[in-house]
Amino acid sequence: MVRMKWLQEAAVLVCGLLAAGAGAQDFPNKPVTLIVPYGSGATDTQYRKLAELASRSLGQPVIVENKPGGNGTIGPVQMARTAKPDGYTISASTVSLLRQPHLQSVNWNPLTDFTWIIGVGGYSFAVVVREDSPFKTLADMVTWAKDNPGSLTYGTPGQGSSLHLLMADLAKRAGFTAIHVPYKGGGETTTAMLGGHVMVTLNNVGSVNAQVEAKTARILSIFDAERLSHFPNVPTTKELGYDIVYSSPYGIVGPRNMPPAVVKRLHDAFKVAMEDASNKVLLDTLSLIPWYRSSEQYAKWAVPAFQTEREFIERAGLLKTQ
Structure with missing residues (x-):
């Protein structure tokens, strides 16, 4: 009886494996x-x-x-x-x-x-502002944020996203505080920055390419190890003095x-x-x-x-x- 039950169970297992294979x-x-x-x-x-x-x-x-x-x-x-x-x-x-x-x-x-x-x-990640922003460089942004504690607003694709953590790391190293505004994606974040709802966005470069080329947005820095061939004049965050290199x-x-x-x-x-x-x-x-x-x-x-x-x-x- 035990042997018969074992054979039946084995047959079911084999049939299941054959069905999965098929x-x-x-x-x-x-x-x-x-x-x-x-x-x-x-x-x-x-x-x-x-x-x-x-x-x-x-x-x-x-x-x-x-x-x-x-x-x-x-x-x-x-x-x-x-x-x-x-x-x-x-x-x-x-x-x-x-x-x-x-x-x-x-x-x-x-x-x-x-x-x-x-x-x-x-992804390649970047710190981005509107073209008419008073922040012409990353140093401008850091200086303003230090002079106006808790007033800098920045958008990212979400709480706990790579971009949120990158800004938190940068703020900690540079010694400033900022207000994080989370969105659901890079497109929403870009729209919020262009609409003046946030002062800065941290985004993947692909989500702001068109705006940068149309001269409605400007990249202050990127978090790659080296400059991008597409934007050779944009410095890396590391070369600006902050040892942050991150790929995703x-x-x-x-x-x-x-x-x-x-x-x-x-x-x-x-x-x-x-x-x-x-x-x-x-x-x-x-x-x-x-x-x-x-x-x-x-x-x-x-x-x-x-x-x-x-x-x-x-x-x-x-x-x-x-």
Whole structure:
């Protein structure tokens, strides 16, 4: 009797594995949903281009669904909790996934609750003002902020975002205070700065490229290790005397326990997409950088990056209390 029960359970297991394998082999046979956890801006533009190009390789549409909020974590976390690990619902991922658990108590784990599919790019971040701002340089902004404590207002794509932490770190090093105004994405932040609702925005360069070229906005500094070829006259924050260099990779994740064959199919399609000439042109236009990591490399990168984000938050004085 025990042997019969064991054989029945083994048969069910084998059938399940065969069914999963069969499902993986014909993946995808319907549209794939790609969640983008931000509104309009460079991030949304980049992922829509990748979705368009990946659709060609997959033979099925990749439909972008925007779910902003939670500093870019609501969308992917909801996916991880509710989506089947069959590859038909995946999400854009930024370092916010690795940061949020250090900022507040959460009931999810970025290292165990996601399948890390592919790393595709990285942001360049900048301090930006309107062209008619009295701040012509970063030194002007710092001096004014010191002379007018708590009066400088700055917008970012969210509480606890890379840009919020960068300004907090800069303020701490330079010795000034400022008022943070969080928004839901780079597009909203740029609009707020241009409309005079905030004096400064910290944003990815891609979200302000058009405005800078149209001479309605001006970049005071960037947080890259070196100056950008697109804006060679813009200094790095480090060369201005503040030892802050920060890059922010982004990629694609899925729910945990995805079949390896499905992960490979998605990885390969998005790798072809990121290597497409039209995507390279877009990256240059948005001042984004290519950052390819295979599924294995992306998952391995996340482990030390999780600790690095903790240290970044601690330097900014925003580490959650236990």
